[in-house]
Amino acid sequence: MNEILPTPPVHLSAVALDKSYRKGPEAVNVLRGVNLEVRKGEFLSIIGRSGSGKSTLLHLAGLLDTPDIGEIRLDGKRIDHLPAKTRDQLRNRVFGFVFQFYHLLPELTVLENVLSPLMIRYSMWEYWKKRSELQDQARELIAQVGLEHRIKHKPSQMSGGELQRAAIARSLISEPEILLADEPTGNLDVDTGKGIIELLERLNSERQLTIMMVTHDEAIARKGQRIVRLSKGQVENIRERVAS
Numbered sequence: 369m370n371e372i373l374p375t376p377p378v379h380l381s382a383v384a385l386d387k388s389y390r391k392g393p394e395a396v397n398v399l400r401g402v403n404l405e406v407r408k409g410e411f412l413s414i415i416g417r418s419g420s421g422k423s424t425l426l427h428l429a430g431l432l433d434t435p436d437i438g439e440i441r442l443d444g445k446r447i448d449h450l451p452a453k454t455r456d457q458l459r460n461r462v463f464g465f466v467f468q469f470y471h472l473l474p475e476l477t478v479l480e481n482v483l484s485p486l487m488i489r490y491s492m493w494e495y496w497k498k499r500s501e502l503q504d505q506a507r508e509l510i511a512q513v514g515l516e517h518r519i520k521h522k523p524s525q526m527s528g529g530e531l532q533r534a535a536i537a538r539s540l541i542s543e544p545e546i547l548l549a550d551e552p553t554g555n556l557d558v559d560t561g562k563g564i565i566e567l568l569e570r571l572n573s574e575r576q577l578t579i580m581m582v583t584h585d586e587a588i589a590r591k592g593q594r595i596v597r598l599s600k601g602q603v604e605n606i607r608e609r610v611a612s
């Protein structure tokens with residue numbers, strides 16, 4: 369018999385979001401009244417044609433940009449209108465980001481790249497005091513993403529799949545509640561991409577990490593529990609995985 373589980377609370381919501389960009393004299397209305405709720409521990413996939421506004425939505429959700437109209441709410445509280453410094457702190461504490469092109473620092477090793485967000489979060493003195501504990505945390509994450517053997521490697525010495533694993537470990541070092549992944553498999557071959565998605569699924573189920581993943585690939589999107597499509601500036605619900 370199927371157990372009926374309570375619905376998890378809404379974690380992050382977009383309320384009536386509008387966002388336009390100026391292209392010369394014209395305004396391009398990318399998002400037009402987008403409403404979206406993401407529940408705690410949900411793995412949501414966002415699909416849509418190129419230029420439909422997927423990255424724009426992810427950037428607004430993660431406080432990397434601000435909407436023209438509308439609100440972003442975290443646990444029901446509005447967060448998009450906070451002062452810049454508070455937004456920065458909230459972004460660093462709540463969100464982890466994974467991008468298509470990894471954005472690792474080329475001169476740093478995997479261990480140093482994974483530690484890099486903490487070098488920003490703590491003062492030099494605090495970091496120095498805590499460094500052995502922080503290094504242990506980073507090593508553990510690197511092991512969890514299967515990169516123990518690459519810990520001292522630099523990005524130029526690694527494959528695309530390994531680079532993305534390192535970027536995922538880096539995004540987790542600040543213990544985010546919500547992972548925002550923008551085309552995390554977009555630069556990888558099919559099998560390597562599958563490995564990355566399996567890693568995200570594992571992190572979602574083991575850590576109850578809320579995930580919003582943008583992808584143009586419907587097969588990849590189906591790995592999420594729910595799929596929404598951005599089209600004509602709005603969000604359409606496409607599919608919800610039926611609990612078995």
Ligand SMILES: Nc1ncnc2c1ncn2[C@@H]1O[C@H](COP(=O)(O)OP(=O)(O)OP(=O)(O)O)[C@@H](O)[C@H]1O
Nearest residue numbers: 389390398416417418419420421422423424425584
């Ligand atoms: N900073 C910007 N300035 C001007 N126009 C922008 C800016 N960012 C995005 N756009 C435009 O907004 C539209 C939506 O872009 P966005 O990157 O959100 O789409 P997307 O669905 O993620 O596309 P893709 O799948 O190709 O990455 C595009 O027409 C893009 O050119």
